[in-house]
Amino acid sequence: MATRLKGKPVADALSAAIREEVDYLKPKGVQPALTLIRAGEKPDDMAYERAIIKRCESVGVKVNSEVVPESISQADFFNLLDTHNQDPAVHGILIFRPLPKHLKEEEVQYRIAPEKDVDGFHPVNAGKLLTGDPAAFAPCTPMAVMEILKHYEVALSGKRAVVLGRSMVVGKPVALLLLAENATVTIAHSRTQDLEKVTSEADLLVAAIGRSEFVTATHIKKGAVVADVGINVDDAGNLTGDVAAAAAEEMAEAYTPVPGGVGSVTTAVLAKQVIKACKLQLK
Amino acid sequence: MATRLKGKPVADALSAAIREEVDYLKPKGVQPALTLIRAGEKPDDMAYERAIIKRCESVGVKVNSEVVPESISQADFFNLLDTHNQDPAVHGILIFRPLPKHLKEEEVQYRIAPEKDVDGFHPVNAGKLLTGDPAAFAPCTPMAVMEILKHYEVALSGKRAVVLGRSMVVGKPVALLLLAENATVTIAHSRTQDLEKVTSEADLLVAAIGRSEFVTATHIKKGAVVADVGINVDDAGNLTGDVAAAAAEEMAEAYTPVPGGVGSVTTAVLAKQVIKACKLQLK
Structure with missing residues (x-):
């Protein structure tokens, strides 16, 4: 059975670290x-x-x-x-x-x-992300993916990561963040030919294509880690990811569930970015 | 025998187009x-x-x-x-x-x-490149690669492109430019595991790793297009690319030679970017 990489423990750990920072800043x-x-x-x-x-x-x-x-x-x-x-x-x-x-x-x-842009909206923050400047603010959702991978100690260096989707809010920034961790990164998208072959090469598959349960068992390499960034509502009114949950259960070694995965870490990442901005501004 | 994608005809065509722009601007x-x-x-x-x-x-x-x-x-x-x-x-x-x-x-x-930054040095131009803003200035070398591919009508949409190298002057920007042309783009680098397998998936291989003749026949898929961005000097004092010329001849359908390939298009691209800057500033 696949491990569910739940967001709550990640958000809790981030929150605890943030509280310490807040306590450190208070006497100042x-x-x-x-x-x-x-x-x-x-x-x-x-x-x-x-x-x-x-x-x-x-x-x-x-x-x-x-x-x-x-x-x-x-x-x-x-x-x-x-x-x-x-x-x-x-x-x-x-x-x-x-x-x-x-x-x-x-x-x-x-x-x-730009120095207050905690959701990475200003193009100069996109530029800093591309150049690898540690002062960059990336959007919160890709940062949430990275925090989950870090928390659960998912190995990235040298591994093949495939990012499905190329939006400015998820796909492109998460690709750059994974590259900075020395993953070999592929960006796949709606025009990709032979998509299942491409995604099946992934040790880590990040699904951010915004289509309910688009990713099925044939897209996932056995034993891969799957990060599902999708938040969709299916015809029955249920919250679904971009990955079919049964497929992730069948094929993945570990995956982020929807709900309760990436989305549940975003607010903690945002709070963390506010602390980062605050400390950079105090310098 | 592989086709050599020479830079000179590309630079000549760019130069002719630039002269027309200059003639158009002169009466103004x-x-x-x-x-x-x-x-x-x-x-x-x-x-x-x-x-x-x-x-x-x-x-x-x-x-x-x-x-x-x-x-x-x-x-x-x-x-x-x-x-x-x-x-x-x-x-x-x-x-x-x-x-x-x-x-x-x-x-x-x-x-x-930023509006005069014709070699894409300012981070806001990196950000514009990432967001897909047509006013972006990318560095001249990756733009030279794109001009060659365009001139020789190399199909990119849906194709697998592998960029070997992740520098800010070549690797990352060329990856984004290829992505904008709807290629499925992989960025490989010194930490990539099983590199030959990764590069051998490429319909288009862009070598920008800065190591003389690093890419050999085992890295190239038969029939691929190879763009060689390397400019190195070997022990005998000869100019060499990042790709062994014999390997490109043996495996590629077409490749950019060194010298006489990408490097010979860079100055024409720079002149073209000056025209672009000039026109944006006149708006």
């Missing part, structure tokens, strides 16, 4: 603080916001929630963002995405202060 | 101009500089050569760089690298104006 008169900026009332955003607030409160990271109407002008949105960019008591900023369409993401991403 | 009162900044008298830099000047003069791109002593202070270096950053008659800037050690590359890279 510093409380790490995160600003959340949400335009509109999308249920997904609101659920993520609640989870972030809960996690951050539990570890001593202050959260400022800024909720603005979906119809906010870009000028007003920038004014709000600038206020938090400039506020020395704010160390991290997360903007819920996707933004309402009239707000130009390609302009907003350049407006967030 | 604009002459595309490139500033070269060289600290010290390294023979490699000086040879590259001569080649750049020759190419640029032949296509109507103006070159300003700034040569400063190797001992220049970082403050003086920044002053010089700022002058060209701010000069509206300068559209592109290339700084010869590696820099003298006392000049901090991690600071210099942030000082070059």
Whole structure:
């Protein structure tokens, strides 16, 4: 039977480490603080916001929630963002995405202060990730995958990792993070020919293609580790991953379940990135 | 017998297209101009500089050569760089690298104006490359590889590309450029296990590992296309690539020779990037 690489123990361990950092900063008169900026009332955003607030409160990271109407002008949105960019008591900023369409993401991403950009939105953080700068902020989801692999001591150096998906929020950054750990990394995607052959070479398969139970037993090498980044809802209303759970059980040595896997580590990673931002800003 | 994908016809075609752009800009009162900044008298830099000047003069791109002593202070270096950053008659800037050690590359890279950064040095250009922004400037060598593949109509979409090497000047950017062309891209490197197996999966193998004739027949799938980015000097003083020429002849359907391959396209790519910068700045 395959081992389930559950997220909760990882999030708990991260939370404990974060609390120590918060306790260390307190006597210096510093409380790490995160600003959340949400335009509109999308249920997904609101659920993520609640989870972030809960996690951050539990570890001593202050959260400022800024909720603005979906119809906010870009000028007003920038004014709000600038206020938090400039506020020395704010160390991290997360903007819920996707933004309402009239707000130009390609302009907003350049407006967030890179040193507060704890979800890796600003292109300069993408650049730092590519160049291997340790001050880079990668998006939280790929960082959550890496924290799980580290926690469960999954060997990466020299191993073959295949990342299925090439988005800027998961696929590309996780590929670079795995490369930095000396994995041999392949990025596969919708145009990949003979996909099952490619994914079956993976010692580590990261599924981030956003299609419910797309990955089946024929995609997985026997004994591989599978990280499932997908969060989908199937026709019956159940939460599903990008990997068919039965296939992971049958083929993998270990895999992250959905729910209870990668997604449950994201908020702890976010809190950790706020601490990182805070410490870099204190330097 | 394998086809040699020579660089000269590619550089000639690029040059012809650049001349047309220059002729189009001239009546608008604009002459595309490139500033070269060289600290010290390294023979490699000086040879590259001569080649750049020759190419640029032949296509109507103006070159300003700034040569400063190797001992220049970082403050003086920044002053010089700022002058060209701010000069509206300068559209592109290339700084010869590696820099003298006392000049901090991690600071210099942030000082070059991103919109004039025609060799993709500033991390924000790395970030644009990662996010897929068409305004990105990638370094010239990986762009030269892409121009050769395009010129000779090498199919990339869905094909397996293996990039051997993960430097910021070649490996990582060429991997992203190939991914943008819908190749299935694997990045292999010094820590890769079972390297010959990995490289032998490649329909396109890009060798950028910087080791003379490292790639032999056992690394190449029969019928693959091989792009050799290496420029090495062997014990006998001959210029060699990262690929053993006899191996490429034996196994590849087509390959870029060394010399006369990728390296001979770089200056034309640089001139093309100056035109791109110029046009973006005129917008």
